[in-house]
Amino acid sequence: MRDAEVNWTGVTRQMEIDMSYAVSRLDWTDTSLGTIPTPRGQLALRASFGSGLTTRAGDPPGRVWAVCDRGPNLKVKIAMERYGLDLLAPLADVPGAKIMPDPSIGPTLAELQIAGDTVTLLRTIRLVDESGHPVLGLPDASSGHVVLEPVFDIQGQPIGPSQLGLDTEGIAALASGGFWIGDEFAPGLVRVDADGRIVHRLVPRRVDHAGIEGGEPGLPAIAARRQINRGFEALALSGDERSLFLAFQSPLAHPDEDAHRRARHVRFWRLDAETGEVTDQYLYPLDRPKSFRRDRMLGPFGREDIKVSEIAWIPDNGLLVLERGSATTKLYRVELDPQSILKPEHLDIRTRLTLEEMSAANDSALPVLAKHLLFSNDDIPEMSADLEGMAFLSPTDLLLVNDNDFGVEGAKTSFWRIRFDDPLWS
Template sequence: MNNLGKSLLAVSLLTALVGCSGDDGKDGVNGSDGVNGVNSLVRQDNLLMGDETCFFGGVQINSGPDGNADGQLSDDEIDHTSFVCDPSSVSQQGTSLPYSVMRNDLQNGLVAGSTFEIRNGGYGSDMVAHPTNPTQFYALTDRGPNANYTGQYGKGKTFPTPEYTPRIGLFELKHNGQVVKVKDILLKRPDGTLITGLPNSADLGGTGETPYDTKGDPILQDSNSPYNEQTNPIKLDNFGLDGEGLVALSDGTFWISDEYGPHIVHFDAQGKEIDRINAFANDERVSIQLPAEFANRRANRGMEGLAITPDETTLVGVMQSTMHNPNGAVKNSDLVRIITINLESRKASQFLYRQEKKQNSNSGIVALSDQEFLVIERDGTFFSQNPNAMKRIYKIKLDSATDLETVEQTSELVQNPELGLTISGQTIEQVSIDGGWEKLEVYGIVPVQKQLVIDLVEQVNYPHDKLEGMWLIDKTRLAVLNDDDFATWSTAGVLEQKYLDAAKSRVDSNTLYLIEGLELDK
């Protein structure tokens, strides 16, 4: 086909196509309307202080579909939650507990014409969470203001307020970071009369310390009459406590361990004694006896910490330092005993803890589970005067250690009724001095495993000499508290204000520190 023919054919096809194009048809019938969509809702809930996610309060933001179309987001419609938490209002420098002044008439050391305050205060011997109120904690005092003194009747302590009653304080941490005292619970004898902090008699755990007044005279049964060994002896108190460990139970009662006996005493919610545990066979007040070797505790370094397992069946106590078992020749050691007492079976178990430095102090314990615990280990120095001061908290596991009560006896391993487990006639303390931990391990005796959790000197430049209280808020938060000794100190037997620094510019006071971001469940 020539080019002309091709062109005529193309025109014909185009003409045919144009001729086939008709008018548009009518619209079809509309389809049915679709189902309306579900609205999404957002709800903000304010969180109060003490919330388990936002301890200082905050906002919980909830969102989800309005499934029942009522315009309200109900709990079962929430499919997403986020939180905006208020930050901690406790500064790194901590927050001070309130105090009152008991005396301010005594000369401040050797500074003529000056006086100092004896404060109450003194609540730092231990600290424990309130069982049901997440913003409250209990704190314990010891026997009261005292200081080393040697007088006519031998070594002892000056008690500037000898009628002082040891007590438990209930405190609350507020949203603004302040701590307020809610109430005091004064400790009482079974008959309801107030106890003192004066020493016990020798056969019931007395330390052999003579109590003196601020004039250097012995404190007597009758302060208006002269001393007479028979008719007006030195005043002691067999119910007196130098409390150091505190447990608060869900039924409102308390257990307290002390440095005298050591005694472990059960008090009701009003502070009246209802039970007692110690190592003295002749004490008719006790329901459970500690192993006899605990009577060999070192004076003023008794049962410094006390905890209870989460099921509230087993008390766990830690001694402050190496016991004088059998005598003081073993004190320069790093071996410390931990005891557990099942309150139902009355069975005791004993474990060993190895300190980082000899003659350190274990001054607090709190339970994470029935086997894991936080334990305080510290020295007795001030950070401002010693940059190497040690104030640490470790996590330990009891089931990693040897239970001294269950060691199988052999010709060498013998359970002595007065000294506990012995190896070839030596106490565990003696073996640790003579042969070290390696010698104990030869006999299958190993201490608890420990893991550093917090170094308070590194974390907050902890300025105090004593770290003694722990408030376990949850598995990420822990508050700690120092013992300020009622802001009372002594140098060469002379009473004075207790200061944090050598320049004597900062008076020691009970101070709460809050540590967050922990992973205590790992």
């Protein structure tokens, strides 16, 4: 039986779910990006478009836009164990070190067409800066006020930062033809035109020695307190395109990493899409680690392993949230209740206690978003791990895709359609 014909129907055993649905895998083949010789054979690179999905108002039915992340990268331990790159051993104890086997492969968009059970790649669009130079997936030199990930080439030599490095994750398509794209590095936001050229960028404002934010346009300085490699991964645009929604991947490391590890909530922001100003801030409660059954079967799994990887706009002021570990993926609906909006003081980097400290202490005074479980893949073991991209094809049809990490560990891209029996909006 072909993968595209595999189908599961039913309601999961989790009593919280009251939606019935059918799940099917769509037909897709990754494009080869070449191979790199290593002591243990070829490192095969594949196209990767699973970091974010979106649809555009006015496009033909089944048209979807996707974004890849920064480019192929490996943890040092995996590079040594899988590919025999023992020359990287001196980097094994470098915190957060990543190996980029081909730094020339960088942030790229893809235009896709869904027809029946098949996904077809129509074209790709490489992101370029204002001068037309390709954007690289290297650490961003303009964001020196945040902790940057150390990056090395396949020979173990350090790779310097880029003047405009992006780790592209979330994507939202504008009816005018451009896109908003979330960046995990800075973390930041970029707006690009229909040809992939950057026309506007928002990064965290800097603070002076007294902790006071600068007055330049940008995101609240508190965004720079994101845990390393846990910036913006989830991005959505309201139906009228007046509001842009962002979700941090994890709790901020604010005021320190201990708060990040212990906090139970993730910040969601609503931005004015015209000015880029944060108008509302919400707290999304993460599930308990023990509820991620597929992940717990694979080994130790803690709160720090839980991530918000995607959000999608639901008309009538709601969001669909993709909360996951690695193997377990859950989909929650949240309503953006005005009573859940946090006080403006919690956007100030100087405020103490911080939201993360209050979250870690389980402060019941914090207003949080109510969440309603619609789907969990814990009862569908055939479904891919590392699901990151998500977009509505219709009020009943949802498209999901995994991030194959450019195939550096042998993973392949898999697109999945969830068809709910009842529409999620009217």
